[in-house]
Amino acid sequence: MLKINRIGIFVVIILSLILSACGRNNTHFQEKSINEENQKISDNYENTENDLIIVTSFYPIYVFTKNIAHDIPGVKVINMTEPQTGCLHDYQLVPADMKTLEKADIFVINGAGMESFLDKVMSQLPDLRIIEASLGIPLLKDDNGEENPHVWVSISGAINEVHNIAEGLAALDSKNSAKYIENSEEYVKRLEALKDKMHDALKDIKTKDIVTFHEAFPYFAQEFGLNIVSVVEREPGSEPSAGELAATIKAINDSRVKVLFAEPQYSTKAAEAIASETGAKVYILDPVVTGPKDAAPDSYEKTMEENLKVLVEALYD
Ligand SMILES: [Zn+2]
Known part of the structure; x- marks a missing residue:
């Protein structure tokens, strides 16, 4: 027993010498700092x-x-x-x-x-x-x-x-x-x-072309195979000019987009104007940029669940 212990201690000492030497030699300067x-x-x-x-x-x-x-x-x-x-x-x-x-x-x-x-x-x-x-x-x-x-x-x-x-x-x-x-x-x-749940729920959507407000949704669209035909207000909070509005209306009519996604954070005025000119319907998608002061741990998930409901309603039509 005693002998084994001595060998054990010896091994530990040697190992720690090797390790500390390795550490000193291999530690990158930046890592160390x-x-x-x-x-x-x-x-x-x-x-x-x-x-x-x-x-x-x-x-x-x-x-x-x-x-x-x-x-x-x-x-x-x-x-x-x-x-x-x-x-x-x-x-x-x-x-x-x-x-x-x-x-x-x-x-x-x-x-x-x-x-x-x-x-x-x-x-x-x-x-x-x-x-x-x-x-x-x-x-x-x-x-x-x-x-x-x-x-x-x-x-x-x-x-x-x-x-x-x-x-x-x-x-x-x-x-x-x-x-x-x-x-x-x-x-x-x-x-x-x-x-997984969202992919599953959206895998058979018929409508893929959408129009959004503010440049918040390209990553979301990429994830769920949606095609953003036009973005109405690139700068959040700014109302589109008459020319931009006309261009958007033309793009929507040309592509026969049926759904517009506005955001709860911004006015839906422009969206409603476009909807009445094109017959497209306005839905609200939330890019999860605002929420209650004491955010619950599942705030992001809750908002995405709401978005999913909206998408299912809007895109299976
Ligand atoms: Zn933004």
Whole structure:
């Protein structure tokens, strides 16, 4: 027994020497500095008994991050913007936002150009750690060649963003990394089930051509094989000009599109005008950019379930 133990200890010592030597030789400089930074974050909120404050830029990112950080002691998720703000295309930071960000340890954003104020944040708070949910996800481009940031509107996109956020949080807050990954896997399982359910319900749709408002739905359309014939208001909240309206009406009449999808966040005035000129019907699809202040963990799923009902009604006609 004694002999075996001695050999065992010897093996452990040799192994740990080899491992530490490997670690030293193979650790990439950047990795090492990230690890040192991680240590700092964990130490900070542990030693001072402060919470780790994760700030999110807007509603969908807030819902995803809340699921990922669910039930982790000492970790707090705060949404920077009001939950009714909608997409952040032209959002201007208000002083309260900078105050929120000053308290933040980590800022989780959608990225892909959605947060147009990001440069300002990075120059004023150069030490703020930023996680970009859309990082590495192939982006669709609009007619003007600009990248479309509305990745989360497709469930596959949402799943990719959840993975990105979870991996980012796990890397920055090593103390809780296992929990972030575990929560995200549980959440992704629910999202996968929802995706399957939607694919199943929409697999035999007869109508595939649709018209939408604001550039929120290309990823969603791609996921479910829909063809967006025209987008009425490219800039959210802006009313289309008479010329744009006429072009849309022509496109709808030419393609015999029967359904228009407006959004709950914006006025349906233009949609109704187009509907009366074309005989197409107006339905409401929600790109999950707004919601209640204290978002429930299943807020995204609930909204998508509602969207599914609308799609089934609109596209099986
Ligand atoms: Zn948008």
